[in-house]
Amino acid sequence: MFSTPFVLSFSLLLSLPILFLLAPRFLSPLQQQPQSPVLISPSDEQDDLALFNRASGSAINSINNNNPSRFSHLSTGSNPKRKIAFLFLTNSDLHFSPLWDQFFKGNSHLYNIYVHADPTVNVTRPHGVFEGRFIPAKRTYRASATLISATRRLLATAIIDDPANVFFAVLSQYCVPLHSFRYVYHSLLVSRSFDSSSAETDAELTRLGVRAKYKSFIEILSKSRNLWKRYTARGRFAMMPEVPYDQFRVGSQFFVLTRRHALAVVKDRTLWRKFRSPCYKEDECYPEEHYFPTLLSMTDPNGCTQYTLTRVNWTGTTKGHPYTYGAAEVSPELIHRLRESNHSESYLFARKFSPDCLKPLMDIAKKAIFRD
Numbered sequence: 001m002f003s004t005p006f007v008l009s010f011s012l013l014l015s016l017p018i019l020f021l022l023a024p025r026f027l028s029p030l031q032q033q034p035q036s037p038v039l040i041s042p043s044d045e046q047d048d049l050a051l052f053n054r055a056s057g058s059a060i061n062s063i064n065n066n067n068p069s070r071f072s073h074l075s076t077g078s079n080p081k082r083k084i085a086f087l088f089l090t091n092s093d094l095h096f097s098p099l100w101d102q103f104f105k106g107n108s109h110l111y112n113i114y115v116h117a118d119p120t121v122n123v124t125r126p127h128g129v130f131e132g133r134f135i136p137a138k139r140t141y142r143a144s145a146t147l148i149s150a151t152r153r154l155l156a157t158a159i160i161d162d163p164a165n166v167f168f169a170v171l172s173q174y175c176v177p178l179h180s181f182r183y184v185y186h187s188l189l190v191s192r193s194f195d196s197s198s199a200e201t202d203a204e205l206t207r208l209g210v211r212a213k214y215k216s217f218i219e220i221l222s223k224s225r226n227l228w229k230r231y232t233a234r235g236r237f238a239m240m241p242e243v244p245y246d247q248f249r250v251g252s253q254f255f256v257l258t259r260r261h262a263l264a265v266v267k268d269r270t271l272w273r274k275f276r277s278p279c280y281k282e283d284e285c286y287p288e289e290h291y292f293p294t295l296l297s298m299t300d301p302n303g304c305t306q307y308t309l310t311r312v313n314w315t316g317t318t319k320g321h322p323y324t325y326g327a328a329e330v331s332p333e334l335i336h337r338l339r340e341s342n343h344s345e346s347y348l349f350a351r352k353f354s355p356d357c358l359k360p361l362m363d364i365a366k367k368a369i370f371r372d
Contacts, residue, residue: 040276051153052152052156081164082189084185085162086111087154087158087170088116088154088172091118091140093124093355096361098128099358099361111181113129114154114161116151119139120139143285145276145288148291148292155168155257159262166189169309170256172352175310178346187345194346215305216257216258219251220251220293220306221251230250230285230290234274234278242271243294250293253289254349255309256308264295265296271294271295272291275291307341307344313352325352325357330361331368332367338350
């Protein structure tokens with residue numbers, strides 16, 4: 001007779017191969033992480049290149065109109081209003097779509113929405129303002145160049161879709177607005193005082209009632225903890241000669257770009273060849289936080305504010321993720337605190353909020369969030 005401990009141990013040993021075989025089936029795509037460096041396939045690269053080339057030639061296309069937009073939002077002579085393109089990058093449901101519905105309500109002539117959703121995840125496509133706004137997407141992995149590609153796809157699609165898109169705001173599914181749409185629009189396109197860091201004169205600031213000179217609101221930092229480790233994540237000399245260490249930058253992946261900078265991003269080929277290379281130090285590799293600030297710092301540093309308009313709380317971070325606010329923390333006082341900025345009159349967006357924050361956020365939307 002076999003002893004009970006022996007039988008249990010033997011059964012456990014036999015079950016291990018079965019667990020290894022079946023485990024991937026029980027893990028969602030969000031839980032699975034690639035076992036080897038993420039490489040962008042040649043077919044995906046070719047698809048993106050075709051899209052980016054179309055975007056680069058969008059000025060000509062918008063004139064001859066041989067390639068009409070699939071979204072049918074092209075501006076015409078009767079609708080010359082400048083617009084803000086809101087670009088949502090997500091790998092889960094758009095939890096706060098009801099709040100964004102309220103945010104955009106009544107301003108359809110002043111904005112466009114584009115959503116890049118990881119196609120390997122079963123993302124529910126909401127009605128309202130997000131209906132029909134999902135673009136052709138590719139799979140994304142955290143801390144990989146796939147997030148750069150996804151953002152570039154959003155920018156390129158928005159450039160092609162509507163020549164009236166003059167600002168491009170990149171957001172995630174965990175972002176929420178801190179003000180009304182009218183406040184956001186006025187701050188970006190009209191206000192003379194919103195950007196506290198601007199040294200422009202009145203003559204440069206306005207033309208025909210709107211700001212004539214726009215800057216991109218993107219965080220660009222030259223000093224940061226572990227910057228050298230991140231720079232060498234692909235190898236000590238992997239970024240050379242195109243990106244010397246003294247020009248390597250870091251910043252938030254959520255930003256607001258002008259049209260000229262959005263075009264610079266989709267036109268870039270040189271820096272992309274460096275940043276698309278996989279890292280062998282995965283814990284130090286966050287290319288989406290380096291590519292955009294490095295590119296724009298090298299091409300047009302004076303055209304960028306050097307700060308972001310999306311408030312993030314990095315207190316008590318976990319594995320590179322910012323602090324996540326829960327439902328019990330949502331209040332008008334929290335919204336007011338999150339608005340406070342040392343660089344501009346106010347932050348416009350904030351993250352990261354858990355999905356259960358939707359109800360309390362909706363409860364204070366009119367009396368706090370959209371009350372400027």
